[in-house]
Amino acid sequence: MVAPLIDPRIKLRHLVCFIEVARLKSVVNAAQVLHISQPAASKTIQELEQVLGGNLFDRSKRNLFLTPFGEVFYRYASTSLAALRQGMDAARDTHEATIVRVGALPTVSARLLPDAVKAFTATGSGVHTRVITGPNDHLLTLLRTGDVDFVIGRMAEPDAMVGLSFEHLYSERVVMVVRAGHPLLSERRFDLSMIEPYQTLMPTPNSLIRRLVDRMLLTHGITKLRDEVETISDAFGRAYLGQTDAVWIISEGVVARDLEQGRLALLPVDTSETIGPVGLTMRTDTASTLAADSLKQAVRDIAARLR
Structure with missing residues (x-):
C-alpha cells in the first residue's frame, strides 16, 4: 500500500x-x-x-x-501556495490569468513604475496590471504565496531572501526634503542638528531604510528629533509638508518628481552612506509567465535611464 x-x-x-x-x-x-x-x-x-x-x-x-x-x-508552505495559485490561474484560463501582479515599494511606485506600466500597456497585449504597494516584509510574503508575480524595491536582508533572487537595476539614496520656502533653506551654514526643532517624518520601523536612517542620524549626533511621525505613505508626506515645516526623510525616488517640479527641496546633507540597491525580487522555484516577463523588461528599460 x-x-x-x-x-x-x-x-x-x-x-x-x-x-x-x-x-x-x-x-x-x-x-x-x-x-x-x-x-x-x-x-x-x-x-x-x-x-x-x-x-x-x-x-x-x-x-x-x-x-x-x-x-x-x-x-x-509559502512556495506550495504560490504554485497552487499559479496552477489554478493557468488551468482556469480566465481573466485572472491575464493579470500581472506587481508588488512595489513607494520609491518605485512614484518614480519607476508609472513609465514602465505605460510602456507595457502600450503594446496592446490586453494584459491587465495590478499594482500592490506596502512595506517590504508584506510584499515579500505576497511574493512567496503567489499573490504577486514579482516585487520591485530595495534588496531585503539576506535572511529574508531564502528562495528568492534579486536583480539589481540601480542604486538610490535616502534624502531629507522640505517644502519650498522652508526656513532651513535660507541657512547659510546649514548643520544637520538644525533639524531637531522641526517635526520629522520618519520611515516606519519595518521599512528597509529605517535602519540606515537611524545610523545616519546617530553618526551626526542627532538624538532629539521632535514629534516624530512614522509613515511610508508618499501621499501623506506630500500633503503634510505642504501644510507644515516638517522635515521628511525618505527614499529619493519617492520625491524625485516633486524635486524636479520645485514643490519640495533638498536639505544640503550628505546621505551617501544610505545608498542601496533597488531591483527586482523574484521567486526561484516557479516559472514566470510571459506577461510578467514582459512587464519586467519594461521595468528594466526604464531603470536603465536612471543609472
Missing part, C-alpha cells in the same frame, strides 16, 4: 492561517485578516503543530517569531 504524499490532516486553512500569523507575528491580527475568531486561529496553529510534531512559533515574547523548525516549514 502506497503511503499518502501529504498527511490528510493538513488542510489548506492550516497553511493559510500559518502564513498569515508568520507574516503579522500575531494570532490576533491574523484572525482579523482571515475573518475568523482568535480562538479559531490559535486552534488551527495548534492542530498544525501537532501534525508536524514541533513548535512553529516562539511564544516567549510579545510578538510571535518563527522557530528554526517554523522557518523551514514556512519556506515550503
